[in-house]
Amino acid sequence: MIEVFKTNVQEVEQSKMIVEKLLEHFPNSRINFDLEDCDKILRIDDLMISNQKIIKLLNFHGYQCEVLP
Template identity: 75%
Template sequence: MIEVFKTNVQEVEQSILIVGKLLEHFPSSAINFDLEDCDKILRIHGASISHNKIIELLDSYGFHCEVLL
């Protein structure tokens, strides 16, 4: 399953922090950002992905995150 999210993450350093924190919760997932995209895309490829957990985690670090449909 691949899920795609729109975020407001701007900096590479921020994306590295977020990926590390997400991997703590979803250790077997492949996670990356596309900061060149206008929607600052977050992609997560994994077996079981919780949209709410991902959105809550980014929110706890002060970032906006929503499922991209």
């Protein structure tokens, strides 16, 4: 299952830190950012994804995050 999120992450270093934090909670996931996209896309590929947990984690670190339809 692939879930796509809109974020306000701007910098590569920020995205690397977030990927590391997400992998602590979802170690079997494939996670990446597309910072070139206007929505600063976060993609997570895993069998079990908790959208609320992902949004909460990004919010905790000061970033906005919402599921793209």
